[in-house]
Amino acid sequence: MEQGLTQEQAATLCGISKQYFGRILSGKSVPSLAIFMNICIGFGVSPHEMLGHNPAEFEALCIARLQEIAWRPIQK
Helix, strand or coil: CCCCCCHHHHHHHHCCCHHHHHHHHHCCCCCCHHHHHHHHHHHCCCHHHHHCCCHHHHHHHHHHHHHHCCCCCCCC
């Protein structure tokens, strides 16, 4: 593993089984959002870092998309 951990150690850090962690790494399973967040926390990285996104670029893309669809907040 990149940080010098075994799969078992990495899975333990993330609070998931070694088998499930292995399936995620091999692409055989897609983690739920809750498990994804556990993995981020286990490795001490933000979701943006884990996905390889630059937060500023991501925010700019979201703003551009919202402007494109003329998004307006729901009025109460």
